[in-house]
Amino acid sequence: MRHHQGLRLLSVTALLVAGTLTQPEPAPAGERAVYVTNSESSDISRFVVDAATGRPILTGDRVTAGPGVRQMALTPDARLAYASNAGNGTISAYKIGPQGRLIPQATVxxxxxxxxxxxxxPGGRFLYVAHVFSRSVAGFAIAPGGRLSPLSGSPTQTSVANPRGVAVTPDGRFLYVGHGDPGPDRLNSIGAISTFAIKTDGTLTEIETPIRLGRFCGAMTIVPDGxxxxxxxxxxxxxHGFAIGADGALTALPHSPYAVPTFPEGIIASPDGRFVYVASPAPGTGGTPPGDGAVSGFAVGADGALTPVRRSPLPAGIGPVGITILPDGRFLYASTGDPRDDGLDGALSAFGLDAAGTMRPLPGSPFPTGGVGPAYGSAAVLPDQGPVASFTPRVVAGRTVTFDASASTDPDGQVARHHWTFGDGTSLTTAGPRATHTYPRAGTFRVTLTVTDNEGCSTALISTGQAVLCNGTPAATTARDILIR
Structure with a gap:
């Protein structure tokens, strides 16, 4: 007897305006904002990068920041940005508009x-900032509208002086602080890294004896798997490389520390955790020899040990200091001085990255920022937002079903890959939104669709310790049960 074929369904990003949430304007597909802070001109430059070619285009006027502006931190949902101002002990707060435009809000x-x-x-609930000369880390709760409120007991004192850099594990449970003395005793000082547990209310507790090492330490990166x-x-x-234990404890990696050209400062892990890149300004301070500086790349071994990639290091303007990477890991950027005017003005060096981690300078690099004086942590990228999966099935003949995922969306790009599992032990990956599948028998099957956008963002949140590159979401996958008769 021939079964009658039937099918039954059994289951089935934003801007902040005046403190309220509204739906965002869709970003042009394939664009990503990259920022450079300019400490001497006290402002922030914004580039819009073509995600396909990596070429940055300076866009709009520079946005005012505080004196001595340094590092930027952006919320994972790409709605808010904050910048530390070393010159007056404040944070500049911004809302983020179309194409990454910064809209000044408050100074805190x-x-x-x-x-x-x-x-x-990584959860976007808390912000931390290190005070170099106050021996403390300040913590703030981030309200839905972006307002910062000091956490109870903030600032938290550190047991070692001169905290400079901060990094958070991807699960948001631990904060690490890098220490370095920039004062008159610098040449006789010893650097350090200290460990704090982050409680559910955001408050900090130092949980390990600080590890003393090196000199004038600070910037950190954490590979995305934590x-x-x-x-x-x-x-x-x-x-210096460390394995991170389940309790946050640090254990030195094999062969650590790893040599890197003069005066490494900025550091970033690739989105897949296979590479680490470093910006070295070579300023001729702290007993190090002067020079133009460089960007270096390292492959991460199975044991975490670092080995230089081919053709590393490479020149990157004069004094490259901040460093960031696009969410898909194909392009790298370093804030630097423009060699066309002896490094007096700021610039952005740009590199393409191949599958082996090798760097390739992009034509026209470095690109002028229009600002002056990029300094610590002065390069940042707008987080990519994960796509949302949706599909509908339709019987076309017998037990053959067509699945249409045209309703899947991406808030800041486009859906580029669709992975289907059909519930009968088979799967298929397609670039386009449609797939056809013939079932071998009658029954109920759970069909699952997982979508990935044009920058590689899908269900997973990808964090490098200092920034979220991909704000992945469970909404990038969806499932429906179908009944085949």
């Missing part, structure tokens, strides 16, 4: 001296 005192490193937790941390120590020209 940090409660300490010389705020430098700044980070937002297993390893890498810390730059500038005066000793090295990277």
């Amino acid at each position: 005192p940090t409660g300490g001296d010389t705020p430098l490193g700044i980070v937002v937790t 297993s390893r941390l890498y810390l730059t120590c500038s005066d000793t020209s090295e990277i």
